Amino acid sequence: MRRRITAALLAAAVASLSACTAAPVTVSSDALTGLGSESVHVGIAYDSAGRGDKSFNDAAGAGLDRAKKELLVGATEVTTKSEDDEGRVAALRELVRAGSNPVIAVGFLYAGAIGTVAKENPGTLFAIIDDDSVQAKNVVSLLFSEEQGSYLVGVAAGLATESGRVGFVGGVDVPLIHKFEAGYTAGVHSVDPDIRVTARYLSKPPDFSGFGSPDKGRAAAAALLDGGADVVYSAAGGSGQGALEAVAAVPGAWAIGVDSDQYAGAAGAVKERILTSMLKRVDNGVFQEIQAFIKGDRAGGAKRYDLKVDGVGYATSNAAIEPYADGLERARYRILSGAVQVPSS
Template sequence: MRTRILLAVAAAATLTIAGCGKTPITPADSSAAIAGLGSEHVKVGMAYDIGGRGDKSFNDMAAAGLDRAKEELEIEATEATPEGGDDEGRLGALNKLIDSGHNPVIAVGFQYVNALTKVASEHPETTFAIIDDDSIKADNVVSLVFAEEQGSYLVGAAAALKSRSGVVGYIGGVEIPLLQKFEAGFAAGAKRVNPDVKVRTQYLSAPPDFSGFGDPDKAKKIATGMLADGADVIYAAAGGSGAGALQAVAAEKGATFIGVDSDQYQSADAQLQPVILTSMLKRVDNAVFQEIQAFIKGDRAGGTRRFDLKTDGVGYSTSNQALIKPLTPKLEQLRQQLYDGRIVAPTKP
């Protein structure tokens, strides 16, 4: 099984580097987006993780990519959300999409690995994609993975540049290697600009307990403790739990928050926006769109596609100009060094 080479510039859009949190630029002539993509009627199935569309984070980024594909590539799409947080619930969501004739089927999140392994072997004629896992080695499964450590490096640098106390915090949803990539990059970026910075780290749960992605009350309690311990910038990579951490930060004068996956400044309530320094952008939307586009073009082999700074896969947002603008020159310098390979962000704490 070959490793699939990512199209850095998709035919349907000219992508900008995500270092400044910019969104893809769509050509004025949208007919170019579907030119040459064939006449096959494509029905895409999207299986979200718990929380589904509307989580203001990971699922919503996948939904944005699907929405863009519906508009630009003229596909039909159906969405499903598991009824339970276990393999049986995820298996049900996948089978619902498969049984109704959807192909490709995209699974949002590594927790689909067991269910997807089963259905992929049972339905070799269907192309599947899974986000955040590359352990399934099957000819009909595409892995969409990201360089989260690079984006986290940049927001870690932003945290240290912004901090007055010299103490910053990282809250992870579940203590797994994927979330440790966020932690490692964040700490390294912070120490790059301030070697003396203290990075407080805490996870909400550990396997087999994955409740850390949906426990905002616990995240709020942990964030409150970090703030009391001197932290004045907190980065939460914890799915829906991040909302609790944001509430704690907003209640602490002078503290700021760093979001994850999507530009959380854009989705936050107006009273919370002023404390959001930036967000680590994980461009799941680009990954979903480009995978659907590849399928339409006939590229249906299994393999791995990695999204990093060079492919507009990760970055940081700049919506809150009042806070982020003074830091941007240094962050852009670091972004270029990561892009060029002069800095290699770590993937392990």
């Protein structure tokens, strides 16, 4: 009797399984069931430049877009409405109210706001890009080795310059942007220590307008060009668009973009004068953090994205970079091997 009951139960189970597999299941783009029946809804808070800056924010947005497509997560995106902590706190609280978990803040200026809102919401994981000052169990810092990528585009600048003078435009005079300048200068001088590198910063704290003022970027780049520079690298967020335009107006000069492949998003005459861009793979950082969350990694701490993990690099979209490819690759291998330790200040 027991054998007959067992056989009957087995047959019923097989029939049930067949019925389940016969009908395909469609998963909504607003939910992902990577952990049982849990839905994952990501929140991302951009700085005041927002999406469309063709630089830092767009790189973060690209990582979110990839996660929506490949991981089927839902998402809410906000841009801070003011340049103070109050506005950033409001943006993060809006994401929490929308049911977002994890919540990702784009830029070190969110540090104070993250500290406040993470304490209010211990059950939510917060990630912040470019800052490791907030020590909490539910806050993870996504950090990048900008100096390594900047070293590589510095090599490109050193190889491409004909005047022996190159320039650097920094958005705001802060330690983060000093890393870009230090790596760039070291890369230039690895080609020829006699090449002159001149730097200009657009603002100093507490004034952070240097990240969102194309007019300031244009004026700073124009001054560098007037001083004899024929290659200008800008690490200035949205202000960099003005720097690119200033370079494009000078025959024979080259611009170097930052964060995203700015050649790919530029138009007309500006596009052709972008020799390369320092790629800061914020897209990879955002995507991988969402992926880790889905897999159950809910811990705070810090994660670093360097050259070894494709966290930084350089763009090859413009064929004009090809004559310098061998030099760039040799520099990349020297960093990877440890033969070159790139300075960060």
